[in-house]
Amino acid sequence: MLARRFFSIKLETKILINNKWVDSLSGKTFPTINPATEEVIAHVQKGSAEDVDLAVNAARAAFDFGPWRRFTASQRAGCIRRLADLIEENKSELAYIETINNGKPISDSLNFDLPMTLDTYRYYAGYTDKVFGKTIPMSGPFFTYTKLEPVGVVGQIIPWNVPLIMQAWKLAPAMAAGCTVVLKPAEQTPLSALKVGELIIQAGFPPGVINIVPGFGDTGAALATHKKVDKIAFTGSTEVGLEIVKNAGVNGLRRVSLELGGKSPNIIFDDADLDLAISQAHIGVFLNQGQVCFSGSRVFVQAGIYDEFVSRSASLIKCRKLGDPLDPTTQHGSQISKVQLEKILYYIETGKSQGAKLIAGGKRLGLKGCFVEPTIFADVTDDMTIAKEEIFGPVMSILKFHTIDEVIQRANNTNYGLGAGVVTRDIEKAFKVTNALRAGTVFVNCYSVITEGAPFGGFKQSGNDKEMGTEGFMSYIEKKTVVIKTSEDTLP
Structure with missing residues (x-):
């Protein structure tokens, strides 16, 4: 129409x-x-x-x-x-x-x-x-x-x-x-x-x-x-x-x-509302086909809920409707260009070759148009390319962590500092992490919520x-x- x-x-x-x-x-x-x-x-x-x-x-x-x-x-x-x-x-x-x-x-x-x-x-x-x-x-x-x-x-x-x-x-x-x-x-x-x-x-x-x-x-x-x-x-x-x-x-x-640019961490603690955590993580990565500067593409999940988070994330992404951007029911459209498409596919292949576990997506959709399936990797480690470099595409890297001090150090171990996320029911834990993260904007239980009245910008190379x-x-x-x-x- x-x-x-x-x-x-x-x-x-x-x-x-x-x-x-x-x-x-x-x-x-x-x-x-x-x-x-x-x-x-x-x-x-x-x-x-x-x-x-x-x-x-x-x-x-x-x-x-x-x-x-x-x-x-x-x-x-x-x-x-x-x-x-x-x-x-x-x-x-x-x-x-x-x-x-x-x-x-x-x-x-x-x-x-x-x-x-x-x-x-x-x-x-x-x-x-x-x-x-x-x-x-x-x-x-x-x-x-x-x-x-x-x-x-x-x-x-x-x-x-x-x-x-x-x-x-x-x-x-x-x-x-x-x-x-x-x-x-x-x-x-x-x-x-x-x-x-x-x-x-x-x-x-x-x-x-x-x-x-x-x-x-x-x-x-x-x-x-x-x-x-x-x-x-x-x-x-x-x-x-x-x-x-x-x-x-x-x-x-x-x-x-x-x-x-950014390579933003989204930290999910094992006390989090898991439905909310999965939803916010998906919004944080797949909004705008992953073409968002503060995309929460490094998803740190605490060990106690890691396996369930990975399993349910894979199930949820398969329900996301890809296709014609002019269809009002489409949730996931095209990447911006053939150049960007090829860049994203390169990173996906790099992730697989370095030992990350592909659990969803990972392919170009169709032969015409710049469509990439929303992609999720598990068992990602900090030294992998997909965990370090800005992909600017729909690629989620899920990393496991155990303690709050450990995850703060790992989250900050990047040249970027544009955005970050925290999902927890514990307000004291939320304050501790937000105070420690080196990022211009930290979203607590609400990844990607931006308002015109709040300053937006990054630390470090962001x-x-x-x-x-x-x-x-x-x-x-x-x-x-x-x-x-x-x-x-x-x-x-």
């Missing part, structure tokens, strides 16, 4: 600069693929360094001379709220675009991605009039205060796993702070970002405030190195994040925010800043100190 209903929708495929849709200066395009069918959806204009330069100059002019900074807080909030309303009005079309471009189930696009996207924009619309500094006591005839100002022109690079959500996480706080933006969506999933670009124009954002340049890694590198960009915000792999840091320093110092909440807003703010000399009798 959805495929027939939206068969004739118009997909925007051009570059957005200064509220105008333009072709790339090179004239080059690239195909964007439906990973569930491996068919071309559309050809999108490929942004080059020259296109990035035009977009950055537009954002620079809009920030330095345009009306955006002179908008009142309520005017900026009005634009953001109108954008949220337009997204809600177009949610069915956006969910359809997200599904055909990403391969995720339409039910996830409608019931998870769109609500979080809307909540994020509306949350940050409420921040525009809450930007204030403070007065600071100082010896002598001086009046000293701080004021908060937008950081300036921001280059934002988002990933392909949850494009609408990632776009909202980046754009909403930057908009609220009064920044201007050049956004580069992932080359695999540019379509929903471009659709939101149409809605940004309709919402009344002035020209140059939000610019969108699709492209590949060279496009992102041109954005990261551009001397007129004040801040780079990137979400993606740790490997690419390190390149972003290098690129960002090429033409001078600029702020860099990174939200990177990133260097926070998104969402007050912290996400403040990452787009500069603090200025003002010291005014006055006479003693006029000092406030």
Whole structure:
């Protein structure tokens, strides 16, 4: 039904600069693929360094001379709220675009991605009039205060796993702070970002405030190195994040925010509600086909319930419905691309060769489309590749542990520190473990529950800043100190 209903929708495929849709200066395009069918959806204009330069100059002019900074807080909030309303009005079309471009189930696009996207924009619309500094006591005839100002022109690079959500996480706080933006969506999933670009124009954002340049890694590198960009915000792999840091320093110092990869532990104690534990472990790994940065793919299960957990997990995964992402009953869709499919299959074969016990899944589904069966390995040890490296796919590794101190040490024995989980009925045990884990977010009995008001970001190689909440807003703010000399009798 959805495929027939939206068969004739118009997909925007051009570059957005200064509220105008333009072709790339090179004239080059690239195909964007439906990973569930491996068919071309559309050809999108490929942004080059020259296109990035035009977009950055537009954002620079809009920030330095345009009306955006002179908008009142309520005017900026009005634009953001109108954008949220337009997204809600177009949610069915956006969910359809997200599904055909990403391969995720339409039910996830409608019931998870769109609500979080809307909540994020509306949350940050409420921040525009809450930007204030403070007065600071100082010896002598001086009046000293701080004021908060937008950081300036921001280059934002988002990933392909949850494009609408990632776009909202980046754009909403930057908009609220009064920044201007050049956004580069992932080359695999540019379509929903471009659709939101149409809605940004309709919402009344002035020209140059939000610019969108699709492209590949060279496009992102041109954005990261551009001397007129004040801040780079990137979400993606740790490997690419390190390149972003290098690129960002090429033409001078600029702020860099990174939200990177993970290999998150999910610790299940033998006092846990086993039904809850199994359910949360499956959500923690198989949500979005395993393509989640904080995926709880290292499942540590205490020895007393280990065998039952493995057996029941294998039974549950066989009930998960795989297939056409546009079928509302589908629970597990396609991986993002053939490249990702082959990477996941490589890790599965590596797990088998290193002695892990395959208890469910492990194969490509069908000959067309990038489908991988949800896969579970038991008898995994810490030194195995599947327990150390981020797979970014539907592969669960189940590891046995005995004591609380042992599992804390093993859980922390990783270069990553994005997420972690604990499942237990013992609140004191939960506090002990959450205090000891080196991770940016710890889920207790509720893996994958995220809200727009709580900061999100990692420790160690999983990133260097926070998104969402007050912290996400403040990452787009500069603090200025003002010291005014006055006479003693006029000092406030």
